[in-house]
Amino acid sequence: MLSDFFLDSSVLSGSVLNRFLLSDYEIAALLLSLKVSSIAVIASLPLGILCAWLLARVEFPGKAIFDSILHLPLVLPPVVVGYLLLISMGRKGFIGQWLFDWFGISFSFSWRGAALASAIVSFPLMVRAIRQSFETVDIRLEQAARTLGSSRWRVFLTITLPLTSPGIVSGMIIAFARSLGEFGSTITFVSNIPGETRTIPLAMYSFIETPGAEYEAMRLCIISIIIALASLLASQWLTQKALQRTASAC
Amino acid sequence: MLSINIEKRLGQLQLKVDTQLPLQGITAVFGRSGAGKTSLVNLLGGLSTPDKGEIRLGDKLLYQQGKVNLPPEKRNIGYVFQEARLFPHYSVKGNLNYGVRQDNPVLFNKVVQLLGIEKLLSRYPITLSGGEKQRVAIGRALLTSPDMLLMDEPLASLDLPRKRELLPYLQTLSQELALPIMYVSHSLDEILQLADYMLVLHQGNVIAQGALSEVWNSEQMRPWVPMQELSSLLSAKVADRHPDYPMTRLVMDDGNHLWVSGHLAATEKKLKVRIQANHVSVCTEIPRGSSIRNLLKGEIKEVYTSDNGEQVQLKIALGRDELWANITPWACHELQLTQGKAIYAQIKGVTMTQMDIAESH
Numbered sequence: 001m002l003s004d005f006f007l008d009s010s011v012l013s014g015s016v017l018n019r020f021l022l023s024d025y026e027i028a029a030l031l032l033s034l035k036v037s038s039i040a041v042i043a044s045l046p047l048g049i050l051c052a053w054l055l056a057r058v059e060f061p062g063k064a065i066f067d068s069i070l071h072l073p074l075v076l077p078p079v080v081v082g083y084l085l086l087i088s089m090g091r092k093g094f095i096g097q098w099l100f101d102w103f104g105i106s107f108s109f110s111w112r113g114a115a116l117a118s119a120i121v122s123f124p125l126m127v128r129a130i131r132q133s134f135e136t137v138d139i140r141l142e143q144a145a146r147t148l149g150s151s152r153w154r155v156f157l158t159i160t161l162p163l164t165s166p167g168i169v170s171g172m173i174i175a176f177a178r179s180l181g182e183f184g185s186t187i188t189f190v191s192n193i194p195g196e197t198r199t200i201p202l203a204m205y206s207f208i209e210t211p212g213a214e215y216e217a218m219r220l221c222i223i224s225i226i227i228a229l230a231s232l233l234a235s236q237w238l239t240q241k242a243l244q245r246t247a248s249a250c
Numbered sequence: 251m252l253s254i255n256i257e258k259r260l261g262q263l264q265l266k267v268d269t270q271l272p273l274q275g276i277t278a279v280f281g282r283s284g285a286g287k288t289s290l291v292n293l294l295g296g297l298s299t300p301d302k303g304e305i306r307l308g309d310k311l312l313y314q315q316g317k318v319n320l321p322p323e324k325r326n327i328g329y330v331f332q333e334a335r336l337f338p339h340y341s342v343k344g345n346l347n348y349g350v351r352q353d354n355p356v357l358f359n360k361v362v363q364l365l366g367i368e369k370l371l372s373r374y375p376i377t378l379s380g381g382e383k384q385r386v387a388i389g390r391a392l393l394t395s396p397d398m399l400l401m402d403e404p405l406a407s408l409d410l411p412r413k414r415e416l417l418p419y420l421q422t423l424s425q426e427l428a429l430p431i432m433y434v435s436h437s438l439d440e441i442l443q444l445a446d447y448m449l450v451l452h453q454g455n456v457i458a459q460g461a462l463s464e465v466w467n468s469e470q471m472r473p474w475v476p477m478q479e480l481s482s483l484l485s486a487k488v489a490d491r492h493p494d495y496p497m498t499r500l501v502m503d504d505g506n507h508l509w510v511s512g513h514l515a516a517t518e519k520k521l522k523v524r525i526q527a528n529h530v531s532v533c534t535e536i537p538r539g540s541s542i543r544n545l546l547k548g549e550i551k552e553v554y555t556s557d558n559g560e561q562v563q564l565k566i567a568l569g570r571d572e573l574w575a576n577i578t579p580w581a582c583h584e585l586q587l588t589q590g591k592a593i594y595a596q597i598k599g600v601t602m603t604q605m606d607i608a609e610s611h
Binding site: 138140141143144145146147148149150151152157158162163 | 327328333431
């Protein structure tokens with residue numbers, strides 16, 4: 001559905017973006033980047049909230065190991081993540097083959113694989129932001145809500161989640177920005193296919209490899225900087241708002 | 251009846267309560283900090299679980315070891331915490347309605363009016379003063395139509411003016427809404443103004459419980475109150491005002507008169523009058539030329555010497571009421587004060603102020 005939106009809108013917004021002096025090639029890479037990153041963030045959000053909540057609120061055996069594994073994509077070389085994806089989620093991979101046989105879903109050499117790689121690499125960043133936000137929510141407010149007749153689930157939906165929402169939004173933005181920049185694991189897992197997996201960083205890489213295309217590489221470089229900067233500013237602004245909110249909690 | 255029979259280990263403290271409390275009026279739970287007061291109400295509210303035992307509210311079983319443990323949301327017990335714990339992302343109105351299951355505009359208006367929070371409804375918690383927050387928190391708990399209300403030192407986090415502001419609301423609350431309230435406090439001032447019934451906790455055990463004046467004057471209370479703060483509660487009715495001076499005359503059950511400072515409003519209700527033991531002196535015959543206005547005829551019931559030997563506490567019987575007096579051992583020997591001796595207790599009229607007088611309910 002969301003992917004349809006991006007596919008349909010590429011025709012429409014192509015003419016709009018042309019006016020901003022972007023070439024068709026740049027527009028294709030930009031829209032693909034936005035599509036891959038948005039889907040990576042939205043699809044991983046529910047799991048991200050669950051993991052963040054587990055880490056912030058639940059004590060369980062093996063929590064330290066769970067926490068470390070979750071952070072692994074942050075410290076592993078992206079090429080390692082890409083390679084692991086290739087052997088597990090590829091058409092011949094032990095999970096990928098099973099998914100293809102049963103559901104007809106394939107990740108290899110498609111934008112879906114790029115989204116999966118982005119989601120995994122940006123996941124720790126998202127979880128960290130949401131977890132911090134969960135930790136600032138006053139448990140005493142949740143207790144008060146329980147005494148007012150709310151079940152655990154209703155307390156989560158009406159008290160915990162709304163008070164965490166600024167952290168969730170800022171986690172989503174950071175993950176989105178990280179996804180936009182994803183390169184190593186993407187090119188390892190799904191290769192560099194124009195229109196399918198060639199996002200902005202991959203397009204830039206192609207230009208750098210092509211002699212005499214420094215100008216095109218620089219244009220993409222500037223586009224990247226603008227998007228990243230906007231994301232960081234938005235994230236900072238939202239974190240500020242979250243702090244103000246928790247300061248007022250009593 | 252609220253029947254509690256539970257045990258709970260809390261670090262060094264073993265909380266062991268086996269008691270039955272009336273489900274009407276305000277029951278004060280008194281004790282020093284660390285006596286287990288908050289832990290007890292947390293167990294009642296379902297915020298923590300006993301190690302063993304049973305809790306029963308009326309005929310509703312709240313907890314039975316290994317069988318029943320209703321979660322807080324199923325107990326229908328309101329809880330007002332020391333801090334207001336308002337939800338910052340809801341307006342005052344949203345906070346008030348958070349626990350409402352069935353819209354009841356009549357109750358809503360009544361509670362809002364009772365607590366004087368009509369003008370705050372559209373505001374957010376961050377803009378409220380401490381006293382206003384606590385009033386909203388009380389309203390929020392009341393609007394869930396609880397079977398019982400727990401209040402854990404609701405005034406403790408407020409400064410003195412805010413306390414004075416909130417106290418009258420609490421007084422009308424218990425009278426207007428027929429709702430049993432369990433009120434945790436370590437302030438005897440608050441308990442005097444509010445409570446009808448009292449339970450004293452010490453190191454996790456109930457050491458006294460009963461009607462307020464009974465417990466107040468009982469020997470069990472004496473060791474737990476600093477000597478300087480030992481006091482008695484007398485019950486009396488307003489008789490009349492002094493024609494010339496701003497004083498009111500009260501009549502006690504045994505016919506003794508008590509002059510107190512200020513003009514009290516005429517009321518048919520009985521009053522509780524607190525008299526500090528330090529403000530009571532004793533003489534064996536009617537003195538002449540004294541400034542003291544109150545001379546109560548009584549009989550010495552008990553004589554206690556304090557642990558350090560510096561003071562003697564006399565328990566004086568005045569009809570059915572009892573009065574504590576703090577005197578020196580020297581005076582005690584010289585006047586040969588012993589059990590059964592008839593004496594006159596003297597109380598300075600200026601020592602009894604509005605803070606020492608409360609209506610019984």
